[in-house]
Amino acid sequence: MARYTDAVCRLCRREGIKLFLKGPKCFSDKCPIEKRNFAPGQHGKDRKTKVVGYGLQLREKQKTKRIYFTQEGQFRNYFEKAAASQGVTGEVLLQQLERRLDNVVFRLGFGISRRQARQLVRHGHVSVNGRKVNIPSYQVNVGEEIAVRDNSKKLVILEPAKEFASHQTAPNWLEIDRDNFKGKVLALPKREDIQLPINEQLIVELYSK
Numbered sequence: 001m002a003r004y005t006d007a008v009c010r011l012c013r014r015e016g017i018k019l020f021l022k023g024p025k026c027f028s029d030k031c032p033i034e035k036r037n038f039a040p041g042q043h044g045k046d047r048k049t050k051v052v053g054y055g056l057q058l059r060e061k062q063k064t065k066r067i068y069f070t071q072e073g074q075f076r077n078y079f080e081k082a083a084a085s086q087g088v089t090g091e092v093l094l095q096q097l098e099r100r101l102d103n104v105v106f107r108l109g110f111g112i113s114r115r116q117a118r119q120l121v122r123h124g125h126v127s128v129n130g131r132k133v134n135i136p137s138y139q140v141n142v143g144e145e146i147a148v149r150d151n152s153k154k155l156v157i158l159e160p161a162k163e164f165a166s167h168q169t170a171p172n173w174l175e176i177d178r179d180n181f182k183g184k185v186l187a188l189p190k191r192e193d194i195q196l197p198i199n200e201q202l203i204v205e206l207y208s209k
Contacts, residue, residue: 057206064198068097079207090200091191098189102136108176108183109165125152140185147182
């Protein structure tokens with residue numbers, strides 16, 4: 001499967017907004033978008049085209065994909081499943097994205113970014129209800145316990161992640177035990193729990209054409 005390997009800060013510059021893909025760096029003056037708030041590339045400074053209509057919907061979809069690090073086919077599958085479910089399609093879509101295991105690991109504070117959390121999952125450092133799960137897209141359910149496996153608790157990246165998370169607002173739908181690197185899903189995330197710069201209605205409009 002294709003995956004993005006270039007500098008992730010270019011993604012923020014392309015969207016013209018911070019996507020918070022690099023953890024603490026995004027909150028410092030080292031953030032590239034603070035210094036070069038224009039699209040990357042040779043002609044980035046010259047792009048003054050106003051984005052409207054389809055372009056606006058497309059950019060919203062691209063931005064959401066980049067925040068959660070999903071591929072196009074996978075993202076469309078999330079939408080189709082959301083559209084076939086009961087409830088507001090856009091909200092169900094975001095709920096599915098939030099319930100991804102890599103995102104939950106990030107929300108619990110085991111990684112400073114979703115990409116780092118994804119790597120933790122991929123490398124088999126995370127368990128769900130005591131069972132190793134190395135699939136980042138795994139959908140967590142209410143009542144499940146997510147934890148860093150005992151043999152992995154000495155990883156050097158965990159302490160900086162714990163310190164960074166201690167300054168962030170803990171999600172209401174998760175119970176977090178930072179000292180023991182574990183947490184529990186108390187409820188499904190609601191729209192008000194997802195504090196991200198996303199207009200999901202534009203995504204719905206795009207896929208509904």
